[in-house]
Ligand SMILES: Nc1ncnc2c1ncn2[C@@H]1O[C@H](COP(=O)(O)OP(=O)(O)O)[C@@H](O)[C@H]1O
């Protein structure tokens with residue numbers, strides 16, 4: 101091996117090793133700064149809904165709930181839509197127009213979050229309160245999730261804006277994954293007498309499955325961490341409500357909003373502990389996803 | 401040759417890719433229980449021809465066809481002809497082995513059967529075993545049926561693809577250069593297999609290897625520039641061709 105190769109290998113190795121190191125140092129630093137809050141509240145911090153800066157009493161539950169539920173709503177909307185769009189363009193409507201539609205959807209990724217937030221405040225939130233929520237209430241009003249007064253800024257509106265924001269990620273990546281499946285596999289399925297739908301099921305979805313899960317995870321990762329647009333439409337009220345129509349809060353939003361105004365040492369530590377929780381959630385979600393991908397690729 | 405039962409018959413078959421003609425006026429028969437070889441230089445339309453026998457050609461955007469192909473005296477190009485049924489009756493194996501990558505050996509062999517609807521597990525098991533035996537693969541894989549199909553060697557993968565096709569119980573088998581990606585030993589195995597299979601099926605094999613055509617085929621058609629130059633008993637094509645172009649090709653003077 102030449103001198104250059106050794107240097108190159110060393111460089112790549114150092115680079116690769118520095119990434120876990122970065123992550124570890126991130127956790128250590130967050131732990132250090134969050135320590136006062138961690139010892140002050142213990143595990144009950146995670147399950148408490150208190151949020152009283154005057155009395156220096158805090159809990160993380162409303163933010164965890166808001167982050168998880170808004171991201172879940174986003175997935176429920178964006179996965180069928182994005183995957184459907186990708187399948188339509190790569191399998192059914194293979195044409196210039198299809199490419200054009202894809203380009204438009206993928207362009208959504210280029211819009212800055214703050215612009216989404218403004219659009220959310222002026223268009224989506226009023227629309228959500230005036231149309232989406234009443235319709236959902238009418239159809240599923242027997243569920244507590246869809247009961248109660250409507251409100252423009254709400255958990256539901258936050259979920260919808262997230263759905264729009266992660267749609268391009270899911271569409272673009274799953275389209276790429278689907279198009280990467282060799283045409284010869286589709287032909288093999290057709291040659292066995294598969295219909296169009298069966299060809300997709302047998303020859304395309306199988307090979308593309310783990311990649312599609314990966315696309316969904318990346319979308320979810322973006323939804324969990326999204327800050328600006330969410331804080332502009334979610335209502336910023338730290339409370340766990342049964343109804344999706346009620347205002348809520350998210351981890352990322354509360355950190356961004358309150359960090360500059362944190363007065364006491366404990367208040368600051370609490371916000372950092374919330375950041376730590378957000379980090380743990382995203383790592384856990386990614387780990388779970390990777391496990392799922394690994395399962396589907398290895399078991400078969 | 402005149403009295404043999406005809407399984408498939410192409411009549412004035414023309415095919416195009418986006419307006420560019422790839423087949424011109426092909427008239428050729430495929431006989432039951434015989435092996436028919438399609439030979440000719442690369443790009444002469446061999447694949448296009450066989451891909452019209454199961455109507456796979458027209459699935460390519462811009463590809464068009466004219467003319468007729470009869471399967472048991474019924475024109476497969478007539479309106480509302482059942483394509484699913486056609487492709488189950490006329491199976492195909494491709495040049496590169498194409499096992500489904502996320503499926504086990506068993507699932508690959510069973511893929512076609514499962515498309516036909518819900519079939520009881522013992523029936524599938526039986527069909528998979530029969531097909532793998534017919535494809536001369538059973539002894540090599542019977543203890544690892546749930547291993548991934550792509551873990552097999554190239555030759556084994558190709559026999560798995562043959563088994564996958566046989567499991568559907570077709571009447572005609574199209575083989576498009578099935579050995580061109582394989583080593584000589586695997587090639588030998590597949591040629592032996594073709595000898596066995598012709599007892600039950602009509603077989604069409606595309607090959608650019610003339611020795612292979614001479615070894616396995618009863619009949620041979622020589623294609624050149626999208627035309628069928630000559631079609632005859634294999635022995636005559638190789639020893640006493642009528643057309644000068646055929647003679648040049650089989651004696652290796654071009655292509
Ligand atoms: N998918 C395709 N699109 C456009 N032209 C094609 C396509 N496949 C084959 N052709 C053209 O059609 C002609 C016949 O090709 P083919 O039937 O694949 O030849 P062979 O199998 O004898 O090598 C060639 O000129 C080739 O370039």
Ligand SMILES: [Mg+2]
Nearest residue numbers: 446447448576
């Ligand atoms: Mg070919």
